[in-house]
Amino acid sequence: MKRARLFLPVFMACGLLFALSLPRSKPVSLVKVLKDRGPVWAVLERLQIDVRQELETCFLALADREDLRALRKNRVAFSIIDREAGGIEDYFIVPLRAPGTLDELQARGRAAAVEPRTAVFWTTAGLPMEVLPSELPRKPLSSSSVLPFLRAPVDIKRAAPVSAAFQDPVVEVLAAQVSEAGLRSLVQSLQDFQTRYASTTQCEAAGEFIYNTFSSLGLDDVWFEPFVFSSGYQSRNVIAEKTGETYADDVLIICGHYDSISPSATRQTLAPGADDNASGTAAVIEAARVLAAYPLDFTVRFIAFSAEEWGLWGSRDYAGKARTAGESIIGVINLDMIAYADAMPEDLEVIVNGRSEWLAERLIAAADLYADLTARKTVDPSFVYSDHSPFWDQGYRALLAIEDNPLRNPTYHQTTDTIDKLNFEFFTASARASLALLAELAQPVREGYPRTPIGLTAEPVVYRSLFNAVKSARLSWAAQAGTSGYNVYRTNMSHLDYVKLNDAPVTSTTFTDDHLRIDLPYYYVVTGVGTTGLESNFSREAEISPDNLMMTTQTQVLNFLQMLRAR
Amino acid sequence: MKARGLLGLVLVLGLAASARAQGLSLSLSAGVFAAGQETYREIYGPGLPVALEGWLNFRGAFGLSAGVTWLRDDGSAVAVSGGGEQYPLRFERLTFPLTIFFAPRLKGLVLRLGAGLAFHSYREKWQTVDLGFEGTCLGPRVCAAVEVPIAGRLSLFGSLVYESIPTGVEYTRGERINLGGLQALGGVAFRVR
Ligand SMILES: [Zn+2]
Numbered sequence: 129m130k131r132a133r134l135f136l137p138v139f140m141a142c143g144l145l146f147a148l149s150l151p152r153s154k155p156v157s158l159v160k161v162l163k164d165r166g167p168v169w170a171v172l173e174r175l176q177i178d179v180r181q182e183l184e185t186c187f188l189a190l191a192d193r194e195d196l197r198a199l200r201k202n203r204v205a206f207s208i209i210d211r212e213a214g215g216i217e218d219y220f221i222v223p224l225r226a227p228g229t230l231d232e233l234q235a236r237g238r239a240a241a242v243e244p245r246t247a248v249f250w251t252t253a254g255l256p257m258e259v260l261p262s263e264l265p266r267k268p269l270s271s272s273s274v275l276p277f278l279r280a281p282v283d284i285k286r287a288a289p290v291s292a293a294f295q296d297p298v299v300e301v302l303a304a305q306v307s308e309a310g311l312r313s314l315v316q317s318l319q320d321f322q323t324r325y326a327s328t329t330q331c332e333a334a335g336e337f338i339y340n341t342f343s344s345l346g347l348d349d350v351w352f353e354p355f356v357f358s359s360g361y362q363s364r365n366v367i368a369e370k371t372g373e374t375y376a377d378d379v380l381i382i383c384g385h386y387d388s389i390s391p392s393a394t395r396q397t398l399a400p401g402a403d404d405n406a407s408g409t410a411a412v413i414e415a416a417r418v419l420a421a422y423p424l425d426f427t428v429r430f431i432a433f434s435a436e437e438w439g440l441w442g443s444r445d446y447a448g449k450a451r452t453a454g455e456s457i458i459g460v461i462n463l464d465m466i467a468y469a470d471a472m473p474e475d476l477e478v479i480v481n482g483r484s485e486w487l488a489e490r491l492i493a494a495a496d497l498y499a500d501l502t503a504r505k506t507v508d509p510s511f512v513y514s515d516h517s518p519f520w521d522q523g524y525r526a527l528l529a530i531e532d533n534p535l536r537n538p539t540y541h542q543t544t545d546t547i548d549k550l551n552f553e554f555f556t557a558s559a560r561a562s563l564a565l566l567a568e569l570a571q572p573v574r575e576g577y578p579r580t581p582i583g584l585t586a587e588p589v590v591y592r593s594l595f596n597a598v599k600s601a602r603l604s605w606a607a608q609a610g611t612s613g614y615n616v617y618r619t620n621m622s623h624l625d626y627v628k629l630n631d632a633p634v635t636s637t638t639f640t641d642d643h644l645r646i647d648l649p650y651y652y653v654v655t656g657v658g659t660t661g662l663e664s665n666f667s668r669e670a671e672i673s674p675d676n677l678m679m680t681t682q683t684q685v686l687n688f689l690q691m692l693r694a695r
Numbered sequence: 696m697k698a699r700g701l702l703g704l705v706l707v708l709g710l711a712a713s714a715r716a717q718g719l720s721l722s723l724s725a726g727v728f729a730a731g732q733e734t735y736r737e738i739y740g741p742g743l744p745v746a747l748e749g750w751l752n753f754r755g756a757f758g759l760s761a762g763v764t765w766l767r768d769d770g771s772a773v774a775v776s777g778g779g780e781q782y783p784l785r786f787e788r789l790t791f792p793l794t795i796f797f798a799p800r801l802k803g804l805v806l807r808l809g810a811g812l813a814f815h816s817y818r819e820k821w822q823t824v825d826l827g828f829e830g831t832c833l834g835p836r837v838c839a840a841v842e843v844p845i846a847g848r849l850s851l852f853g854s855l856v857y858e859s860i861p862t863g864v865e866y867t868r869g870e871r872i873n874l875g876g877l878q879a880l881g882g883v884a885f886r887v888r
Contacts, residue, residue: 587776588776589774589775589776589777589778589780590774590775590776590778591772591773591774591775591778591780591782592772592773592775593738593770593772593773593782593784593819593821593826594734594735594738594786594819594828594872594874595819595828595830595864595872596819596821596826596827596828597772597775598772598782598821598824598826600778600780642780643824
């Protein structure tokens with residue numbers, strides 16, 4: 129007995145020592161990091177914080193105790209949303225569209241508003257899919273860190289609006305081929321499946337229909353990409369490809385989801401989804417039909433995604449695999465609800481994140497030039513509720529084209545979302561605009577013109593003093609037969625407002641561009657000039673990325689304003 | 696503005712001190728400056744400073760010194776990733792030191808060991824590109840100076856100064872630019888009283 133009395137405290141002390149000597153487990157918290165301070169990007173990168181979502185005013189990140197301490201030390205403003213974060217798939221971003229939404233979410237599970245119009249929802253009771261109200265779109269946090277793709281915004285103003293906007297006769301012809309009758313027939317066919325709610329056999333049948341339609345168009349390849357979603361269900365993305373003549377490995381994507389949804393009582397049997405999103409799917413198929421016969425410089429993929437309504441499963445699967453495979457995706461045009469007009473003339477809303485702004489600018493120009501349609505840009509990384517956002521998560525440029533933001537279609541996610549409610553004038557214009565942008569970017573190959581140059585690379589050379597630095601870009605490309613010289617173009621905004629750098633065509637295949645600012649990105653393209661003076665299409669872009677080499681903390685800022693072109 | 700304030704302070708201190716002063720000498724010297732930071736040395740190499748200083752001895756072994764140092768350095772921008780272009784640079788620095796020193800009595804020579812503060816105004820300019828940077832800052836310094844009398848009021852003068860010149864400007868991640876280093880000067884000194 130006496131021995132036992134001694135034994136107990138010794139045992140407890142040993143136990144305590146053992147417990148203390150164990151490597152501490154790292155409980156991970158879900159935190160919201162405020163964006164407002166400029167250097168926050170650099171700090172997150174330096175600390176290698178596991179950022180899983182970029183929103184308009186903040187980031188959502190997973191942080192262990194060490195990360196939290198480091199954030200505090202670096203005076204980064206953050207708040208903890210969930211102290212003990214579990215599986216990432218369990219957190220959903222949902223929009224707060226009505227005043228009572230947050231209360232409703234909190235009644236069903238746990239929810240926190242992270243922005244005035246955005247909440248995070250999670251629950252340990254059942255699948256969030258079943259728990260979330262069906263009218264709410266949702267997006268899970270990214271399954272991997274988005275940190276590598278975050279870039280502090282660079283303040284670049286467009287020099288001039290597209291005054292030089294040039295109407296390309298080939299693109300004009302292509303855009304005019306988008307047929308209202310064709311769109312109508314496709315939407316009718318998709319609606320006729322009664323429901324396309326992912327997990328139903330009708331949804332799979334709709335996928336089959338899309339596959340067969342693509343197959344009848346004479347494209348280079350058509351295939352299914354099956355995926356598993358929401359632990360156990362299966363569905364398929366349907367993909368068609370038109371391979372580029374010049375750049376087979378550089379891809380442009382036009383996409384829309386073909387699955388649909390309606391309230392839980394009806395969706396197994398009735399979810400017509402004419403606007404959401406037979407409209408986008410039909411426009412994708414119509415674009416494939418029009419472009420099938422025309423040779424293009426870049427590869428174009430036409431994709432109908434599935435299980436979007438379940439939480440963007442099809443596009444998350446696709447974008448994740450594309451990133452893993454290191455695919456070069458130049459831009460993604462996502463069409464979701466492009467056929468309902470609450471009033472005419474209806475504008476097309478174009479939603480992008482900061483890195484994808486050029487896509488919106490180009491769509492606005494294309495809509496104006498080729499579809500007589502007004503498109504409006506909104507830069508809002510918090511608008512993650514469609515298939516463009518998984519591409520954002522993987523660092524690709526993507527836009528969402530949608531009829532209204534906020535939505536005005538009263539049949540949204542209802543059994544009444546049928547073809548008779550659509551406005552085909554607006555719908556055809558939306559489809560034309562997106563096809564025109566796609567064709568402009570993919571670049572129709574023209575007979576009699578010099579071939580598009582290939583092999584362009586840009587090497588940065590940085591020269592630095594104590595307090596400043598300048599950069600040079602050394603460009604080189606492959607010689608192209610039938611070309612007597614080359615023009616070199618530059619811009620600070622990808623795919624926008626190229627400015628020619630040379631006076632007479634360059635006869636060699638190299639070019640050095642000096643005295644560049646260190647903190648700006650530069651994009652270059654070259655064209656070939658033929659003996660008769662005809663100019664080829666643009667090569668693919670080569671990029672010189674901005675450097676973080678210098679981060680001045682003083683306000684006696686670098687006197688960069690007038691960069692003299694010395695000599 | 697800041698510089699003028701500091702100069703005023705030096706003047707007031709100097710006047711106040713001269714009331715109790717036992718002796719004053721002026722030194723004019725030039726020499727070599729070796730920067731502490733690798734980056735500076737890589738771009739500019741050793742610098743050539745010129746200094747004019749007044750040394751005021753109080754009764755006892757202590758004293759006060761103030762003056763001005765001018766440094767000009769030509770260099771060229773460093774290519775981070777192997778480029779062939781030349782970008783000539785010019786760096787200039789004007790320093791106003793204020794030092795309290797201790798001068799132990801020694802036979803045949805005057806030795807002064809001091810510590811103090813200096814106000815620095817610096818400017819870097821790219822010669823062929825319109826690029827430049829200006830700034831000011833305060834930094835600590837320590838120095839040792841010796842005077843060896845040669846004839847009448849004239850002495851040979853030598854000094855060794857170590858300064859830290861923290862600009863507060865970040866160069867690369869983590870590293871802040873410090874323009875300080877070690878300077879060795881030689882010249883003459885003249886005993887005024
Ligand atoms: Zn939709």
